Amino acid sequence: xxxxxxxxxxxxxxxxxxxxxxxxxxxxxxxxxxILFIGLKTDQNISNQLILAQRWGLLITVxxxxxxxxxxxxxxxxxxxxxxxIADVATGLLPASLASRFxxxxxxxxxxxxxxxLFAFNSALPGLVGDKLxxxxxxxxxxxVIYALACVIFYFRAFIHANFTKLGIAALVLYPxxxxxxxxxxxxxxxxxxxxxxxxxxxxxxxxxxxxxxxWGLNIVVGLAGLLDLGYVAFYAVGAYAYALLxxxxxxxxxxxxxxxxxxxxxxxxxxxxxxxRLRGDYxxxxxxxxxxxxxxxxxxxRDVTNGSAGVSGIPKVTFFGLMTFNSTDPNYIGxxxxxxxxxxxxxxxxxYLILALALLTAFVTTRLRRMPVGRAWxxxxxxxxxxxxxxxxxxxxxLTAFATGAMFGGFAGAFFSARQxxxxxxxxxxxxxxxxxxxxxxxxxxxxxxxAVAAMVMIGGTEALRELDFLKSFFGKDFTPELxxxxxxxxxxxxxxxxxxxxxxxxxxxxxxxxxxxxxxxxFTKEGHG
Amino acid sequence: xxxxxxxxxxxxxEHLSMKFGGLVAIGDLSFQAKRGEITALIGPNGxxxxxxxxxxxxxxxxxxxxxxxxxxxxxxxxLERLPNHEIPARAKVARTFQNIRLFSGMTLLENLLVAQHNxxxxxxxxxxxxxxxxxxxxxxxxxxxxLAKHWLEKADLVDRxxxxxxxxxxxxxxxxxxxxxxxxxxxxxxxxxxxxGLNPKESAALNTLLMDIKSSTSILLIEHDxxxxxxxxxxxxxxEYGRKISDGSPQSVRTDPRVIAAYLGVDDEEVETVLxxxxxxxxxxxxxxxPDTAHGPGTSSSYLAGPVSDxxxxxxxxxxxxxxxxxxxxxxxxxxxxxxxxxxxxxxAKPPGKSPTSKPRGGRK
Numbered sequence: 001x002x003x004x005x006x007x008x009x010x011x012x013x014x015x016x017x018x019x020x021x022x023x024x025x026x027x028x029x030x031x032x033x034x035i036l037f038i039g040l041k042t043d044q045n046i047s048n049q050l051i052l053a054q055r056w057g058l059l060i061t062v063x064x065x066x067x068x069x070x071x072x073x074x075x076x077x078x079x080x081x082x083x084x085x086i087a088d089v090a091t092g093l094l095p096a097s098l099a100s101r102f103x104x105x106x107x108x109x110x111x112x113x114x115x116x117x118l119f120a121f122n123s124a125l126p127g128l129v130g131d132k133l134x135x136x137x138x139x140x141x142x143x144x145v146i147y148a149l150a151c152v153i154f155y156f157r158a159f160i161h162a163n164f165t166k167l168g169i170a171a172l173v174l175y176p177x178x179x180x181x182x183x184x185x186x187x188x189x190x191x192x193x194x195x196x197x198x199x200x201x202x203x204x205x206x207x208x209x210x211x212x213x214x215x216w217g218l219n220i221v222v223g224l225a226g227l228l229d230l231g232y233v234a235f236y237a238v239g240a241y242a243y244a245l246l247x248x249x250x251x252x253x254x255x256x257x258x259x260x261x262x263x264x265x266x267x268x269x270x271x272x273x274x275x276x277x278r279l280r281g282d283y284x285x286x287x288x289x290x291x292x293x294x295x296x297x298x299x300x301x302x303r304d305v306t307n308g309s310a311g312v313s314g315i316p317k318v319t320f321f322g323l324m325t326f327n328s329t330d331p332n333y334i335g336x337x338x339x340x341x342x343x344x345x346x347x348x349x350x351x352x353y354l355i356l357a358l359a360l361l362t363a364f365v366t367t368r369l370r371r372m373p374v375g376r377a378w379x380x381x382x383x384x385x386x387x388x389x390x391x392x393x394x395x396x397x398x399x400l401t402a403f404a405t406g407a408m409f410g411g412f413a414g415a416f417f418s419a420r421q422x423x424x425x426x427x428x429x430x431x432x433x434x435x436x437x438x439x440x441x442x443x444x445x446x447x448x449x450x451x452x453a454v455a456a457m458v459m460i461g462g463t464e465a466l467r468e469l470d471f472l473k474s475f476f477g478k479d480f481t482p483e484l485x486x487x488x489x490x491x492x493x494x495x496x497x498x499x500x501x502x503x504x505x506x507x508x509x510x511x512x513x514x515x516x517x518x519x520x521x522x523x524x525f526t527k528e529g530h531g
Numbered sequence: 532x533x534x535x536x537x538x539x540x541x542x543x544x545e546h547l548s549m550k551f552g553g554l555v556a557i558g559d560l561s562f563q564a565k566r567g568e569i570t571a572l573i574g575p576n577g578x579x580x581x582x583x584x585x586x587x588x589x590x591x592x593x594x595x596x597x598x599x600x601x602x603x604x605x606x607x608x609x610l611e612r613l614p615n616h617e618i619p620a621r622a623k624v625a626r627t628f629q630n631i632r633l634f635s636g637m638t639l640l641e642n643l644l645v646a647q648h649n650x651x652x653x654x655x656x657x658x659x660x661x662x663x664x665x666x667x668x669x670x671x672x673x674x675x676x677x678l679a680k681h682w683l684e685k686a687d688l689v690d691r692x693x694x695x696x697x698x699x700x701x702x703x704x705x706x707x708x709x710x711x712x713x714x715x716x717x718x719x720x721x722x723x724x725x726x727x728g729l730n731p732k733e734s735a736a737l738n739t740l741l742m743d744i745k746s747s748t749s750i751l752l753i754e755h756d757x758x759x760x761x762x763x764x765x766x767x768x769x770x771e772y773g774r775k776i777s778d779g780s781p782q783s784v785r786t787d788p789r790v791i792a793a794y795l796g797v798d799d800e801e802v803e804t805v806l807x808x809x810x811x812x813x814x815x816x817x818x819x820x821x822p823d824t825a826h827g828p829g830t831s832s833s834y835l836a837g838p839v840s841d842x843x844x845x846x847x848x849x850x851x852x853x854x855x856x857x858x859x860x861x862x863x864x865x866x867x868x869x870x871x872x873x874x875x876x877x878x879x880a881k882p883p884g885k886s887p888t889s890k891p892r893g894g895r896k
Contacts, residue, residue: 365662368662369658369662372651372655372658372661372662372668373644373645373647373648373651373652373655373658374652374655374658376637376641376644376645376648377645377648379634379636379637379641380634380637380645382636383633383634383635383636383637384632384633384634384635386590386628386632387628387632387633387634388616388645389589389590389615389616390588390590390619390625390626390628390632390712391619391625391645391646391648391711391712391715392616392617392618392619392620392648392649392715393616393645393648393649394616394620395616401658509636511637511638511640511641511693512641512644513638513640513641513644513676514638514640514692514693515640515676515680515683515689515692515693516692516693517693518693519638519693519694521636521637521638521695522695524697525635525636525695525696525697525698526635526636526695527635527636
């Protein structure tokens with residue numbers, strides 16, 4: 001067999017010998033990399049003088065761990081994987097075989113049992129095994145739950161794949177209800193469940209959905225029309241300040257100001273669009289970046305209107321279509337109208353459904369537009385602008401509509417954001433936000449709504465989940481805060497995803513029309529656009 | 532120009548000039564393309580054929596001159612005054628490109644639907660009505676799919692309608708580009724080297740497609756493949772250095788000694804003799820000192836003709852920036868006046884059929 005021959009040729013030096021050599025190289029590289037990062041640390045002594053702390057022990061630990069990792073990978077990991085590959089080719093199990101070995105019924109049962117037992121004895125754990133181990137066990141519990149969920153997803157993957165959109169929407173609609181029910185059972189009281197759901201609905205649900213909506217809006221400009229926009233957060237800011245200022249000064253309702261915010265953002269989208277129409281690629285990116293900064297600087301410096309860096313506060317809450325409010329002092333407070341107990345969770349759950357509705361509107365309009373001539377013209381513009389002109393497409397208006405539509409959804413999201421926060425300041429609209437939104441679009445796969453939603457969930461949900469890793473404090477010391485590493489992890493995740501899937505999670509493109517059968521278009525044929 | 536020919540001509544190019552800085556790409560070019568005919572535009576590399584196309588389809592604004600398109604309904608457009616995208620939309624001139632420009636990430640069907648953009652935009656009430664699901668967009672959309680299917684069948688691509696355009700073989704991409712241009716419903720179809728890079732079988736299929744299109748749409752064609760030009764075109768215009776050197780039926784053009792000298796007939800080895808016979812001093816001087824590597828890789832016609840980085844003058848008052856002897860048609864004229872008999876001998880002494888069918892350059896660029 002050809003495969004086994006080549007694998008033998010690779011192992012002329014036995015794997016262990018090669019592993020020794022590779023481990024030495026890896027150790028040398030790690031030493032060179034970390035000698036200043038880890039080996040030395042600047043610190044202040046008791047009289048506030050700068051001193052150099054030496055941490056040779058830690059450095060050696062890191063280097064030795066690197067060497068061991070490399071050694072075991074080369075000596076045992078690589079031959080194992082090569083053998084697996086040969087075995088898989090022989091048995092024809094490729095490529096699902098690795099996953100099917102990983103997700104097995106006994107392991108699934110163990111994970112379920114483990115999770116249930118750990119949940120049941122949760123409160124008793126610190127007393128039984130000590131604080132340190134209890135934190136680790138909680139992490140283990142989370143891993144067991146994730147593993148069990150992954151098993152379920154793996155075994156129903158064909159069904160999930162076929163009905164992904166429906167299942168996804170159903171899961172999103174049921175999410176707050178499930179959270180409240182589970183936490184109510186856990187806390188054995190509905191009020192406790194509502195109170196506990198705040199974090200899950202607000203920090204996870206709403207936060208992720210805002211980014212999903214922003215990324216779906218930017219997707220129209222970047223993913224469909226191929227115009228690289230680095231200043232998307234400007235439209236988010238326009239929408240947010242439109243609602244904040246008009247709402248707090250004139251007392252207008254959210255439901256009136258939502259379209260106004262969208263229209264204003266769209267207007268600024270066109271204003272940005274006009275001067276940059278002739279620019280392409282890098283030049284376009286730089287001008288849009290500058291536009292984003294201009295808006296932020298105007299917000300900071302136009303103190304009479306925007307109150308400068310101090311921001312606008314006291315932004316009115318959204319009402320339940322004017323029928324009920326979420327201020328407990330109002331006569332038509334939801335608790336009084338419906339005769340239920342007072343809780344801040346109602347507003348959060350209402351906001352969750354509001355942003356879900358807005359995000360689904362974005363998705364609906366985007367999928368609808370893609371099947372319309374203007375949506376096809378956007379994609380055609382990304383593929384080849386000159387050919388578009390030769391077919392009688394007015395590229396100027398087509399680009400402007402892409403900018404305006406994308407900006408409009410950014411404006412909607414901005415209005416929602418300021419209603420949710422009750423406070424806006426220019427701090428929220430820095431370049432990093434634009435970069436994160438763009439990163440989500442690129443990671444998700446440009447043009448794919450599902451991929452972008454998954455990317456937003458992983459990126460935003462992942463950084464939020466870092467806050468849950470409190471048990472790490474017991475290993476790394478009290479001043480260890482995992483969320484400070486979120487940008488490092490964000491960057492690492494991006495590098496890994498881009499190496500693994502260069503066109504994003506969903507690299508293929510769904511055609512907008514078909515004659516006989518709908519076949520996804522491979523990412524290798526689509527272009528990214530040149531601006 | 533008689534009134535009858537005015538009515539007959541779908542496209543009239545009059546005194547067209549295109550200058551890029553000091554470089555004159557087209558100088559005082561006039562010709563016309565008749566309705567229901569295939570007009571071919573031929574000429575050596577760099578003769579300005581694609582520049583003429585770019586002027587007609589609005590990608591360049593000509594420096595001088597007038598390009599008139601006479602529609603079948605009696606309307607008339609001055610193409611040099613229309614914005615780029617309105618030329619296909621209003622004047623109904625469609626084009627293809629020398630280096631194929633398809634929407635490679637979109638399926639064949641989508642490519643043809645994009646071509647019907649303006650029609651569908653109107654039907655969808657400029658997106659707004661279509662987005663709300665009212666109006667006749669659904670019906671118009673179904674009609675546009677039918678039209679796309681019609682052209683896919685004509686181009687023999689209907690089996691691959693749902694594949695990405697970038698996945699097609701080269702010849703099929705050429706046919707798809709023509710089908711896409713036809714989906715805009717043009718009155719004049721401008722094809723920039725449609726047969727470039729095609730094998731003989733694909734080339735024959737292309738001829739059939741073009742003859743089919745000709746029944747409904749006039750065609751203006753740039754082509755290097757003489758078998759295509761001679762077989763299907765009704766009228767041939769020959770350019771050299773942006774200037775028309777011949778104009779007429781394929782038969783008259785293939786026997787025109789100026790065309791043979793400029794484009795079809797003179798082999799590289801013969802250029803030297805022609806030039807020395809003409810008495811070009813520069814050439815004789817250069818021959819004496821040996822090859823000039825700065826101007827070319829070796830003894831080729833382009834080297835002997837001197838640097839062609841500039842071009843020759845075309846009309847009175849235009850400066851002559853090219854070396855003497857660059858234009859081979861001019862060489863022929865000069866030579867004909869010195870020794871009137873020789874070139875005709877050369878033209879007739881050629882083995883018949885060899886020169887007109889030989890490609891001046893191989894395949895694609």
